[in-house]
Amino acid sequence: MKIRWQTASLALFLALSTWFLVTGREKVETWISVPVEMIGAQKGIIIQDGFVNHIEVRVRGPRELVRSLKDEKLGYPLNVSELKIGKNPLELDTSLLDISSAYEVMEFKPARLLLTVDRISSKNVPVYLVWEGEKEMHRDYQLKEVKITPAFVELVGPQSLLDEVVQAEVTLDAIFAEEVPEEWNTELPVILAPEIESRPGRVRVDLKLGPKTQRIPVKVRDFALDLPKDINLSIKTKLVTLEIEGPVFLFRDDDFRKKISIQVQVKEKLEPGKRQVPFTVSLPENCTLFSSSPETLTAIVKEK
Numbered sequence: 001m002k003i004r005w006q007t008a009s010l011a012l013f014l015a016l017s018t019w020f021l022v023t024g025r026e027k028v029e030t031w032i033s034v035p036v037e038m039i040g041a042q043k044g045i046i047i048q049d050g051f052v053n054h055i056e057v058r059v060r061g062p063r064e065l066v067r068s069l070k071d072e073k074l075g076y077p078l079n080v081s082e083l084k085i086g087k088n089p090l091e092l093d094t095s096l097l098d099i100s101s102a103y104e105v106m107e108f109k110p111a112r113l114l115l116t117v118d119r120i121s122s123k124n125v126p127v128y129l130v131w132e133g134e135k136e137m138h139r140d141y142q143l144k145e146v147k148i149t150p151a152f153v154e155l156v157g158p159q160s161l162l163d164e165v166v167q168a169e170v171t172l173d174a175i176f177a178e179e180v181p182e183e184w185n186t187e188l189p190v191i192l193a194p195e196i197e198s199r200p201g202r203v204r205v206d207l208k209l210g211p212k213t214q215r216i217p218v219k220v221r222d223f224a225l226d227l228p229k230d231i232n233l234s235i236k237t238k239l240v241t242l243e244i245e246g247p248v249f250l251f252r253d254d255d256f257r258k259k260i261s262i263q264v265q266v267k268e269k270l271e272p273g274k275r276q277v278p279f280t281v282s283l284p285e286n287c288t289l290f291s292s293s294p295e296t297l298t299a300i301v302k303e304k
Contacts, residue, residue, distance in 0.1 A: 001023075003098070004202050005035060005053065005116070010231055012039075012179050015258035021212060022053055023224050023238070026062065026063045027038050027060055027062065027063075027105065027264060028060070028061070028062075028063045029059065029060045030059060030069070031056050031058050031059075031109075032056070032057050032059060032069055032070070032074070033054045033055075033056055033057075034054060034055055034057050034075060034076050034097065035053060035054050035074075035075050035076070036051075036053060036054060036055055036073045036078050037075040037076065037077050037078065038050060038051075038078050038080055039077050039078065039079055039080070039081075040079050040080050040081030041080055041081075041084075042080070042081065042083065043121050043137060044080075044119060045083065045085070045118065045119055045120060046048065046082070046118055046119075046120050046157075046158055047083070047115050047116070047117055047119070048116045048117065048118045048158050048160070048161075048195065048238055049115070049116035049164070049229065050113055050114045050115040050116050050174075051113070051115060052110070052113065055076055055092065055109065055110065055266070056108070056109040057076075057105060057107075057109075057114065058102045058105075058106040058107045058108075058109070059099070059104065059105055060104040060106055060228065061102050061104065061143055062102065062146070065100075065102055067105070067140050069103075070167075071300070072097065074097065074099060075098065076092070076096065077098075078090070078107075078113075079095055079113070079205045083115060083117045083298055084117065085117055085119055086116070086117060086119075087114060087115070087116050087120065087125045088114070088115045088116075088117055088171055089112060089113070089114050090112065090113045090115060092108040092110070092111055092112065094106075094107070094108065112182070112236070118158035118159055118160050118161075119158070119159045120156065120157065120158065120159070121156075121157070121158070121159040121162050122153050122154055122155060122157075123152070123154070123155055123162050123165070124152045124155075124164060125152065125153065125166060126151060126152055126155070126167050127151060127152065127153055127167070127168050127170060127190065127203055128152070128167045128168070128169050128170075129148060129149045129169075129170055129172060129205060129284055130145050130169050130170070130171045130172070131171075131174075131204060132171060132172065132173045133145070133172065133173050133174050133175035133176075136177055137164055137175065137177065137209075137267045138177060138178060138180050139177060139212075139213060139285065140211055140230055140247070140248055140249040141176070141180040141209055141210065141211055141224040142187045142209070142210065142211075142212045143206040143207060143209060144209060144210045144271050144293050145203070145207070146206070146207060146208075146210040147206040147207055147208075148170070148203050148204070148206075149203060149204040150200070150202065150203060150240075151207050151217070153190055153198045153199060153203065154198070154199040154266050155168065155192065155196050155198055155199075156196070156197045156198035156199065157167065157195050157197060157199070158195055158196075158226065159194075161193060161196055162196065165192070166197070166271075167216055168190045168191070168192060168198060169190070169191045170188040170189065170190055170191060170203060170205060170207060170265075171188065171191060172186070174186070174289060178210065180209050181194060181195075181209060182208065182209060182210065183206070183207065183208055183209070184192060184206075184207045184209065185204060185205060185206045185207065186204075186205055187202050188203050188205055189201060189202050189252075190202065190203060193278065200287075211247035211248065211249060212247065212248045212249075213245050213247060213248065214246070214247075214248050214251060215243060215245040215290065216241055216243075216244060216245075216246075216251060217241055217242070217246070218241070218242045218243075218244055218257065218260055219239055219240070219241050219242075220239070220240045220241075220261075220262050221238065221240075221261060222243060222261075223235050223240075223262045223263070223264055223279065224261055224263045224264075224299065225238075225263075225264050226263060226264065226265045226266070227264075227265065227266050228267070229269060230269065231266055231269065231301065232301065232302040232303065233266065233270070233277075233299050233300070233301050233302075234299065234300050235264065235277075235297050235298070235299050235303075236274075236297075236298045236299060236300055237294065237298045237299075238282055240262060240276065240279075240292055240293070240297070241292070242260070242281060242289050242291070242292050243289070243290045243291045244260075244283060244288065244289055244290065245287065245288045245290060245291070246284065246286055246287035246288070247286055247287075248284070250284060250287070252287070256284050256287075259282070259283070259284040260281070260282065260283055260284070261281070261282045262280070262281055263280050263281075263296060264277055264278075264279050264299075265279075265280070265281060268284065270275075270301045271301065272301050272303050273300070273301060274298065274299075274301075274303050275298075275299050275300075276296040276297070276298060276299070277296060277297050277299045278297075279296070279297055
């Protein structure tokens with residue numbers, strides 16, 4: 001019985017050895033993903049298109065070793081030291097893959113790269129505000145002034161892209177549909193293509209807001225007199241036309257006219273006869289006088 005047990009053990013050992021020998025020598029193929037490691041990068045240039053972070057590699061080797069490939073840290077060294085401005089075709093070389101000689105590298109996918117290289121450049125451009133919510137602002141108000149700080153930013157990126165950029169943009173989506181502040185500010189990021197960097201990347205936007213205004217003519221027929229007791233004066237001018245500017249919402253109601261008045265003030269003695277006397281105009285709040293016709297009033301001065 002002892003001899004039979006030893007014989008069985010030896011047979012099992014030989015069978016296992018034979019199995020490992022056969023399977024270990026069996027060649028299989030598989031695809032693995034390998035990161036691309038860029039070496040020899042030149043200062044002042046950028047690969048704008050065509051670069052890949054990983055390549056697919058077909059390898060052939062013993063079955064057991066192939067199974068362990070996923071645990072190995074492999075990388076393909078891509079030498080970019082000789083690249084020129086423009087398009088550069090590069091053939092991938094299977095001999096450059098740092099892998100054990102137990103494996104055979106069959107092919108790469110892709111087998112060839114076409115790298116577009118550009119020069120890194122910079123330029124200064126003005127910053128422009130795009131306010132998407134402006135059209136939804138309260139109907140009686142408008143944007144009066146925009147201040148962007150800094151007004152210019154430096155852009156850094158591929159020369160071919162910078163040549164097409166004439167301004168940088170910031171986008172504002174704030175809406176003042178009801179309450180409208182006189183002043184408002186915020187910081188916004190500069191919007192550019194991902195290949196272009198802005199320095200600084202954010203700018204301050206200050207807005208000044210105010211009511212929409214309108215310029216209208218107003219006719220005034222009544223004049224207030226402020227005269228010394230010893231002056232006998234009568235106004236012969238029947239009508240003065242004022243050109244004023246004020247908020248649109250104010251002019252929707254004719255009550256604003258009650259707040260407009262013309263005053264005549266005479267502080268010194270006038271000789272009898274026909275005279276031209278100046279006047280002052282009082283207007284509602286936020287209104288401005290642009291012109292008056294006539295500019296003086298005709299008066300008749302009589303002896304007291």
